[in-house]
Amino acid sequence: MDEDEEKRVRAKRSGDRIGDDVDRLSDLPDNLLCHVLLNIPTKDVVKSSVLSKRWRDLWRDVPGLDLGYGDFPDYNEFVSFVDRFLGFNCESRLQKLKFEDRCLELKYEWDEPHVANVTRWINVVLKRKVQHVHVLESTWDVDKEVEIPSTVYTCESLVSLKLRDVILPDPESVSLPCVKVIHLDEVKFANDQALERLISGCSVLESLTINRNVHDNVKVLRVCSKSLLSFTHVGQCEENINDEDLVVAVDAPRLEYMWLSDHETDSFIISNLGSLVKLHMDVTFNLSSQKRFDPNDLQKRNVIRKFLVGISSVKDMDIASETLEAIYNYSRCERVPLLRNLSSLRAYFSDYRWEMLPVFLESCPNLKSLSLGFSKSPGEQPSSILPGHHCFLPTLEYVKIGKPMIDDEEAETKLVSYFLEKSTVLKKLTLFLNPDRKKEAPVILKKLLTIPRLSTSCQVVVSDTLTL
Template sequence: METRSAKRKKMAQIVANDAKVTTDRISDLPDAVLHQILFLLPIKCVAQMSILSKRWRHLWCTFPDLDFRTLDQFQISSKYLKFLEFEKPRQPLDSSRMDFITQVFSIRDKHSDIRVLCFRARLSFSRLNGLIRRAIRHNVRELDIEASTVCTDDYFNFPRCVIGSESLRVLKLRSGFRLPPSSVMRHGFQSLKTLSLSFVILNNQPSLTDLFSESSFPLLQTLHLDACFGLKYLRVGCRALVDLNLEKCNELEGLDVSCAKLERMRLVECFVAYSEKSWVKINAPMLEHLCWQHNAVTDMAMFEPWNLLHEVTLGFFILTRENSQSQLQSAVELLSGLSRVHSLSLERETIEILSNNHLLFQPFYDLKHLELQTGFNKSNVPGLTCLFKSSPTLNTLILKIIHEYKIERKEWNRDLWDMTITEGEQYWESQIRTLESFLQHLKVVKIHGFLDYENEVALAKFLLKHGKSLEEMVLHTGHCNARDTLRRQKIRSQMVGFSWASSNAKVAFQ
């Protein structure tokens, strides 16, 4: 039994242990390591931690990664503001976010550089210019700004202090603004590696043929232009460029790309204006990934064969019937230029053009992965057949069916015992000879949006019946009620009821 004396000694030992000062191992870490740890936290937490000690206040004043995009619901206590020598805002905190950002700059160590500055805000021209100038003085390396101006209805002028910055590596600017003359920008940005510009007003500069050149951007690797209003002609000739992304430049009529190191190019909703003749010239021998979505058919010239092209997403449409023949010829040339591609995704409009017109293009000799978006109406079947014939060594086929409920489609025969061959099955059976190589190599089939219509069931049964190398067929049916479940069970039973060409094939309904 423990004596009173022993209890007192034990309690005294516990109190003595609690009184010992615990070593703060985290605060002993170097600034660079602590900055990296704090980078993983929202800036609100980093600011709040500055009141812990002088050491942590120093870390806050020298913190190089200022991402203010999480300040929407930032609540700043009066005690915290007083500690940092801030004046308590007289206006609601939501409207004083930019005041807080300005005050953060005011307490920074004058000799501490900024690695990253990101913010989204609604502010005046002068305040935006002031913040950018301060960031440039602190040798900012990455500047990401999304701003809407409020002082006038005019557009923001591109900040010229950014042009001559030697420290800037990444610039992302999303705001309605005008570019200065090319003569001003031509010899700047000597250190820039990533440039992203959105909502650029180019009504007085419809042609940018001498801006994105080797002399202006010698180190630029990534270029993203989004919603460039008024841009009609663009030339990109940056020697170090690897990634080019153009989106919603819908007035574009001419594009000239000459980049020896370009690997990825993405054009979305660019050539949509009703122009008599639009054109594209591409000289990119290292191009591996091409995305051409929601664009009109253009005259396309390729100075080098795309032998390295690996993955392509293609979606084009025809604007006018008057020039349809020339546009169809351009479509044929584009498809023929992709004969060595390994992975191909086609949008619905492209398949409709192939179905409505008998286009002859070179087969995709090396194609292994084919993804198609289609309404899978009866009128789309010729286009699908054409693509299957042109893919003699295909390994994986993915169909994404887009359903339009306004268009009537014939449902699969619900009578389990009625084994009459449907019109769709008769059509596919008539194509066996021309699809022989396709059926010998196909291994995986995935159909999304499988709703038991006749065309879908006919194709699935045909591939099972004649796909000699087929290993897996997945039919993604989505959510269904009890009635639909019964129909799917009937379809499964009928598919099992005939012999399959491949003994290794497996069918799954998901």
């Protein structure tokens, strides 16, 4: 008997005949099937009950709920289903509770009973040692917002807490020894201290995301954590209606990734970020076209200086045009602190104020990779990037200039020339064109190749495929 025939015989004996459709999934033990079903929305899990007798009641034993309010045409059906599910195996542990507004237009209105029901359900699952609580509401009526029960602050089994558009009460104490992930989207707090106690009460917290609400009752947001690895902070989408000085203070010695997108906060106090690897920075220190930088405002200058010193260990950075402008205005009063560890930078411009760029590059003495993205305002004229006093770029190896790029070919050439003539060890410069300029690529490349290069090994590339 040859090897192939022997394999066919073994397959036939085991019931796994070649060419036949065999239901191997149903042969798995219940606990393994329930673990698989736990990662599927509950609506689809229930549908599995029609597959066979083996699957009829299996959905009841899945240790979690993942429901969208839009999954039910009637609110009473939704309540009845959740109550029935939580009544099954009421002594067993639950791993996940997730309520989410998945539909664009709700089929029913929330009212006080709904708020009470969600609070009641959360209390039930907390007692059953739930690991993941995700309550992602969407309500525009402040009188119908769900208030999370205070028992959430002492759930020792909880691993992740994701909340949207709810109210968190003021805790007397917080003990969440297993929580690694917190995501708070437009959540309201009792005061500054309530949020601070929540964060500090999670001894193994690794990932924290906060999307602010103008009514969140937090003036000073303090993030103090010895375990935190990733922090995302998105500021209020509306103007600071109370005209208060908003502060974000971060003290996280193990932090590796930070995303700051906030035009309303006045001050960012950064401490102990020696491990910071990547930073996305879109902040203005509450400066705007209506509230411009004042060179005589020593307090604001001090805020910007201390912030730059606080992030000085970062290795990889994305920086927005508005942030570059704030730093550029500061640089006209004081020297920008050095970012000695920064090796990769992506900078984005909403206009052509390129004079900001060389000033910032001078503070990056070890930069190796630079990517530039542009968008053009109607009628905007490119500014000069070639003031003669700017120094060489001795470490820069790779430059990418992204689309949408300039209609003014002369300005485009000047920008490329700046890097070719100032970079001593440049290996590759790539210019990305808009698709409608694809046919121009050979002509543009020929022109760029005539520009003198300080680095003799530099390769110049023109492409219409953007990869910043």
